[in-house]
Amino acid sequence: MSENKEFSFETRLLHNRHKFDSATGAVSVPIQHASTFHQADPEQFGKYDYARSANPTREALEDIIAELEEGTRGFAFASGMAAISTAFLLLSAGDHVIVTEDVYGGTFRMVTSVLTRFGIEHTFVDMTDLDSVKAAVRPNTKAIYMETPSNPLLKVTDIRAVCSIAKEIGAITYVDNTFLTPALQKPLNLGADIVLHSATKFLSGHSDVVAGLAVVKDPELADRLYFLQNSFGAVLGVQDAWLVMRGLKTLHVRMEHSMKAAVKVAEFLAAHPHVKAVYYPGLPDHPGYSLQRDQASGAGAVLSFELENESALNSFVSNVKLPVFAVSLGAVESILSYPAKMSHASMPAAEREKRGITGGLLRLSAGLENPDDIIRDFTAALEKSKVETRV
Ligand SMILES: *Cc1c(COP(=O)(O)O)cnc(C)c1O
Numbered sequence: 279m280s281e282n283k284e285f286s287f288e289t290r291l292l293h294n295r296h297k298f299d300s301a302t303g304a305v306s307v308p309i310q311h312a313s314t315f316h317q318a319d320p321e322q323f324g325k326y327d328y329a330r331s332a333n334p335t336r337e338a339l340e341d342i343i344a345e346l347e348e349g350t351r352g353f354a355f356a357s358g359m360a361a362i363s364t365a366f367l368l369l370s371a372g373d374h375v376i377v378t379e380d381v382y383g384g385t386f387r388m389v390t391s392v393l394t395r396f397g398i399e400h401t402f403v404d405m406t407d408l409d410s411v412k413a414a415v416r417p418n419t420k421a422i423y424m425e426t427p428s429n430p431l432l433k434v435t436d437i438r439a440v441c442s443i444a445k446e447i448g449a450i451t452y453v454d455n456t457f458l459t460p461a462l463q464k465p466l467n468l469g470a471d472i473v474l475h476s477a478t479k480f481l482s483g484h485s486d487v488v489a490g491l492a493v494v495k496d497p498e499l500a501d502r503l504y505f506l507q508n509s510f511g512a513v514l515g516v517q518d519a520w521l522v523m524r525g526l527k528t529l530h531v532r533m534e535h536s537m538k539a540a541v542k543v544a545e546f547l548a549a550h551p552h553v554k555a556v557y558y559p560g561l562p563d564h565p566g567y568s569l570q571r572d573q574a575s576g577a578g579a580v581l582s583f584e585l586e587n588e589s590a591l592n593s594f595v596s597n598v599k600l601p602v603f604a605v606s607l608g609a610v611e612s613i614l615s616y617p618a619k620m621s622h623a624s625m626p627a628a629e630r631e632k633r634g635i636t637g638g639l640l641r642l643s644a645g646l647e648n649p650d651d652i653i654r655d656f657t658a659a660l661e662k663s664k665v666e667t668r669v
């Protein structure tokens with residue numbers, strides 16, 4: 279899988295082993311709709327038999343993401359949550375998992391409202407504090423689940439350090455790499471066992487597909503995850519697999535532009551008198567700044583910022599013209615979202631407040647616009663919001 283590792287990441291996005299179809303030379307992976315495959319005789323199964331178990335289009339995407347994350351095997355699912363939920367099925371009743379406290383809202387819901395019904399226990403910790411990770415370990419701790427930078431407060435977890443705590447106790451480690459993608463961070467190389475993605479976000483990048491991916495390095499773990507993918511059956515459809523592959527070709531250029539834009543907008547917001555706080559690990563005063571530089575090649579394109587209160591936020595949101603105001607992130611267009619009422623709506627209010635997800639907090643995912651236009655738009659909206667909410 280790593281036969282062309284001598285080329286850089288952006289080159290490998292285009293020149294991988296699926297750059298053309300071996301049957302026709304087509305330079306785009308063919309979409310194979312067949313749900314079943316002809317068998318030559320009763321004794322002999324071909325490589326493909328039934329498309330839930332394997333399909334060449336989905337398999338091409340699974341190969342590509344495995345190569346990009348520098349793992350041995352990839353798995354494509356119907357959504358990020360399908361990937362995450364299937365990976366959680368590696369756990370059994372009586373097991374305990376330690377989870378990043380400001381984890382994606384859907385993951386929080388899965389852990390607290392679904393896994394608990396199957397006897398899988400959990401503890402949420404501030405994963406940036408290694409002592410509290412250690413303190414949360416129980417005799418039945420079988421997994422540690424990280425999301426870094428976290429959502430929406432962009433806290434940075436030391437992946438290497440948490441993985442070494444996990445190794446000592448024989449627990450597996452998950453890393454949700456949605457925010458950074460392998461363009462910026464490769465958790466398997468930092469010691470993680472399973473990388474998870476909502477491919478709905480940066481990997482596909484155009485707000486036009488819902489998809490999830492998982493990658494592992496260890497072949498035995500790969501077999502177990504394949505068994506669960508096939509058993510649970512939440513596989514990605516072929517049209518959607520193709521859309522993710524098309525999006526992946528431009529991942530590097532999109533990430534590069536969006537990240538530069540995020541830095542520029544973060545610096546602008548940090549200097550603005552109407553902004554209470556900015557959370558972006560690419561700013562030198564962010565507590566995770568040097569760790570982020572050490573374990574990843576960039577801080578990504580998502581940042582959060584806090585306005586005075588909910589009414590300042592409402593006024594700002596109604597006055598901005600450019601970003602789409604929506605759930606989601608990682609798209610060609612900048613997306614502004616309101617974590618308390620969107621991505622983290624499934625988290626009880628008390629839990630949100632405890633994590634700093636306040637009524638004045640907004641999250642921005644920088645897109646491909648000219649960042650100066652975003653800054654001009656934000657300047658005007660912040661000014662209007664100050665006037666409208668003056669008492
Ligand atoms: C969106 C998201 C998910 C869930 O993915 P879906 O494709 O919406 O199911 C998981 N983790 C993170 C960090 C996300 O942003």
